Amino acid sequence: MALQSLDIQRRSATTTPPPGVRQTPKVAKLIDISKCIGCKACQAACMEWNDLRDDVGTTAGVYDNPRDLNENTWTLMRYAEVEPEKGTLEWLIRKDGCMHCADPGCLKACPAPGAVIQYSNGIVDFHEENCIGCGYCVTGCPFNIPRLSPKDSKVYKCTLCSDRVMAGLEPACVKTCPTGAILFGTKADMLHHAAGRVLDLKSRGFARAGIYDPPGVGGTHVMYVLQHADRPELYCGLPAEPSISPMVSLWKGAAKPLASLAFGMVAAGAFFHYVTKGPNEVSEETGKEGKK
Amino acid sequence: MKKDPEKLSRFTAAERANHWLSALTFILLALSGLAFFHPAFYPLNQLFGGGVWTRILHPFIGLMMAISFCVMFFRFRKLNTITQTDREWLGHVREMVDGDDRNMPEAGKFNGGQKVLFWLLVACMALLLLSGIVVWRAYFSFMFPVSVIRLASVVHAAGAAGMILLIIGHIYMAIWTRESMGAMLYGQVRRVWARQHHPAWFRQMTGGDK
Numbered sequence: 001m002a003l004q005s006l007d008i009q010r011r012s013a014t015t016t017p018p019p020g021v022r023q024t025p026k027v028a029k030l031i032d033i034s035k036c037i038g039c040k041a042c043q044a045a046c047m048e049w050n051d052l053r054d055d056v057g058t059t060a061g062v063y064d065n066p067r068d069l070n071e072n073t074w075t076l077m078r079y080a081e082v083e084p085e086k087g088t089l090e091w092l093i094r095k096d097g098c099m100h101c102a103d104p105g106c107l108k109a110c111p112a113p114g115a116v117i118q119y120s121n122g123i124v125d126f127h128e129e130n131c132i133g134c135g136y137c138v139t140g141c142p143f144n145i146p147r148l149s150p151k152d153s154k155v156y157k158c159t160l161c162s163d164r165v166m167a168g169l170e171p172a173c174v175k176t177c178p179t180g181a182i183l184f185g186t187k188a189d190m191l192h193h194a195a196g197r198v199l200d201l202k203s204r205g206f207a208r209a210g211i212y213d214p215p216g217v218g219g220t221h222v223m224y225v226l227q228h229a230d231r232p233e234l235y236c237g238l239p240a241e242p243s244i245s246p247m248v249s250l251w252k253g254a255a256k257p258l259a260s261l262a263f264g265m266v267a268a269g270a271f272f273h274y275v276t277k278g279p280n281e282v283s284e285e286t287g288k289e290g291k292k
Numbered sequence: 293m294k295k296d297p298e299k300l301s302r303f304t305a306a307e308r309a310n311h312w313l314s315a316l317t318f319i320l321l322a323l324s325g326l327a328f329f330h331p332a333f334y335p336l337n338q339l340f341g342g343g344v345w346t347r348i349l350h351p352f353i354g355l356m357m358a359i360s361f362c363v364m365f366f367r368f369r370k371l372n373t374i375t376q377t378d379r380e381w382l383g384h385v386r387e388m389v390d391g392d393d394r395n396m397p398e399a400g401k402f403n404g405g406q407k408v409l410f411w412l413l414v415a416c417m418a419l420l421l422l423s424g425i426v427v428w429r430a431y432f433s434f435m436f437p438v439s440v441i442r443l444a445s446v447v448h449a450a451g452a453a454g455m456i457l458l459i460i461g462h463i464y465m466a467i468w469t470r471e472s473m474g475a476m477l478y479g480q481v482r483r484v485w486a487r488q489h490h491p492a493w494f495r496q497m498t499g500g501d502k
Contacts, residue, residue, distance in 0.1 A: 013331040111328040112343050132343035134328065135429030139441050148429060153344070247442035251449055256330045259453035266457050270464035277391045280469045282484045 010118040012110035024121040028187035029160060029171060030194055031095050032225040033235065034201055034209075035181035038063065038077055038093040042173035042182060046075045049161065049172035069096065071149035074158040075173060078236035084228055094224070094235040095173070095182070098145045098158035100124045102218030105244040108252050109140025122187065122221040123162045128154040140252070142217060142242040160221065190223060197225045216243030299480035300497050302401075310364050311476055317357035318459060324350040325452050351428045358421045365414055371401055372411065377492075378404035398491040405465070412458055419451035 007022035047053060054072035059065065063079040075097035082090055104124045107116040115130035116137060126137075126146070133153030137146045146155040161171035169175070170184040183190060194211045201209035210229025213219045224238070232238040303311070324346045326333035337346040380397040381388075381404035388396055388405075396403075402410070425432050426444035433441055466473050469489060475481045486494040 013334060015331050111331075111334065113331060113334060130343075132337075132347045133429070134347050135427075135433060136328075136445070138429075138433075139427075139438065139445055144438065153430070245439075245442050247439075247446050251442075251446045255446070255449050255453070259449070260330055260332065262453065262457055263460070266460050270460065270468075273389070274464075274468060277389075279467075280391060280393070282471065282482070282488050 007120040008117055009120045009122075010104075010107055011114050012107045012116035013113040018117075020120060022120065024119070026187040027121045027123065027160075027165060027185065027221060028190040029100075029174060029222045030183040030185075030190040030225065031222065032181045032183070032194075032197055033092065033094060034197070034206075034225060034227050035179045036093045036095065037179055037181075038079060038091075039178065040065075040077050041176045041178055042095055043073070043075055043077055045172040045176035046158070047072075049164070050074065050159075069145065069147055069157075071147045071151070071154075071156040074098070074156065080234060080236045082234050084231070084234060090227075092227070092235050094238065096236070098124065098160070098222065099143050099217070099242075100158075100160055100221035101142075102220065103244065105140035105142050105217070105248055106137035106146055107140075108244060109136040109248055111136055119162065121165065123160045123165065124221075125159050125162050126155055126157060128156070131155055140244065140248045142239060142244060158222075187219075187221065194223060194225050198229075201225070201227060212238070214239075214242050216241050296480060299482055300486050300494070301479060302475040302481050302486075303479045305479065307367060308476060308479055310360060310367065314357055314360040314364055317353050317360060318455070320353050321350065321357055322452070322456050322459075324353070326456075329449060329452070348430075351424060351430075354420070354424050358417065361413075361417050365417075368402075368410065372407045374404065374407050374411075375400075378407055381405070382408065393488070399489065399493070400496070401490060401493040403490065409458060409462060413455065416451045416455040416458065419447050420455065423448040423451065 006019050007024050008018040008020055011018040052072045052074065054066055054070065057066050060067055064077065066073055066076070069076050075095055078094045078096050080092045080094070082092055084090055100123055102122065104116065104118060106126075107118055107124060110116045111134060112130050112132045115127055115132070117125045117127055119125065131154045133148065133155070135148050135155070137155055138144075138148060146157045148155050161169070161173075164171060171182075174182045174184040183193060185193075191211065191213070198209045198211060206227040208230040209225070209227050212224035212226050212229060212232060224232075224235075226232060226235065226238075228234050232240050320340075323336045324340055327335075327337040327340075327343070327346050328350075334343075337343045340346040340349055377397045377400070381399060384396050385405060387393070423444035426436050426441055427433060427448055436444070466476070471481060471485045472489070483494070483498070486497065
């Protein structure tokens with residue numbers, strides 16, 4: 001939630017153009033998983049910048065802490081011990097959080113005008129003062145990211161530090177990453193840099209290295225460099241081909257104008273039936289035959 | 293209300309109260325539900341105290357309607373058994389819509405159209421109740437996988453659209469067929485009304501009296 005009010009590309013539950021006179025370059029965060037050491041500095045920086053403190057929980061015997069994203073944890077390191085090939089153990093660590101889809105399922109599903117905003121730079125932001133707490137964004141998201149707070153019934157997620165980006169700063173997680181595994185810049189620059197990283201990884205034996213910028217959601221403004229781009233599920237269930245579910249598209253697409261039209265047609269049909277055919281009254285004949 | 297002995301009793305006080313409780317909760321549900329369905333209807337949330345209150349209230353009103361509807365279902369279930377006469381009535385429905393009821397087979401307490409409406413409403417209500425529980429984020433959604441919630445969202449919207457269309461038709465039929473509104477408001481109808489619109493029921497009520 002921030003102050004950019006003139007560079008809005010899309011606004012939830014809004015059928016007229018939002019104020020979009022100001023055009024800003026498309027930005028992206030690039031997370032190079034091959035450089036990540038799993039130190040969680042990004043997770044700590046996120047809490048610090050956004051003033052979020054989750055309750056102290058209990059350990060479950062794994063590094064993932066807390067176990068899942070929640071209203072106080074907008075980014076989370078997920079650790080996977082996998083064997084991509086028999087006998088090769090790899091520790092794949094993924095920084096999970098909002099992917100800032102170009103075609104956001106949360107925004108499509110949201111019924112509250114202006115509760116989900118997509119800026120012209122590509123950042124997808126929740127404006128919680130407009131949120132009604134229905135959870136439709138959770139239903140719409142292909143990445144299982146938004147979390148409904150039990151305390152205030154509002155949804156929360158990574159803002160890509162829209163407040164920092166507006167002021168020309170990089171997101172807090174990028175600022176703090178000690179290995180340079182998280183980068184921020186224009187999407188074009190990030191893709192260019194990622195292409196170089198993929199070449200490097202390929203030369204080091206990761207033949208299937210690649211960029212994760214899934215076209216099913218129009219590309220994302222948070223991208224990964226993956227050692228095994230052919231199998232994103234290895235990275236704690238990163239979806240291979242994410243897209244807005246056809247159910248959500250039907251519910252928030254065709255159904256809306258079709259049903260609205262049907263309501264109008266049936267009501268108009270009834271009205272014109274009345275004025276053309278007239279009411280169905282007790283006829284004179286029946287009246288004469290009967291007593292009353 | 294004083295009973296008019298010349299009139300026929302069509303609905304008891306309990307039946308009327310039951311019907312109108314279902315009707316009132318339905319109106320509230322349609323208005324609050326439409327607010328979430330299409331941005332064009334979002335301003336309807338102001339009737340309920342804003343978007344958040346609309347989101348909080350809608351499912352509780354939904355439960356009230358489901359209970360009221362369920363009672364009504366058991367009340368009228370037997371009366372709505374579709375018979376051969378009803379099928380013939382439905383075969384002639386086009387003439388009825390044209391305003392010509394001379395060739396219509398004799399309807400009982402409810403005609404074929406009313407019975408079909410009844411069963412379609414029952415189907416919509418069942419779908420709405422089941423899907424509504426799944427999408428009730430505050431208490432139940434966490435029990436279901438997201439694929440089920442997505443399906444339930446579509447089912448809920450479709451069931452609601454179906455029910456709204458059916459009720460528009462139901463209300464129009466009540467306006468179109470003069471004096472039938474009185475049956476549900478006051479419980480009684482004129483004998484000639486019964487003889488014209490529900491002849492078989494009329495004979496049953498009057499013991500074959502012509």
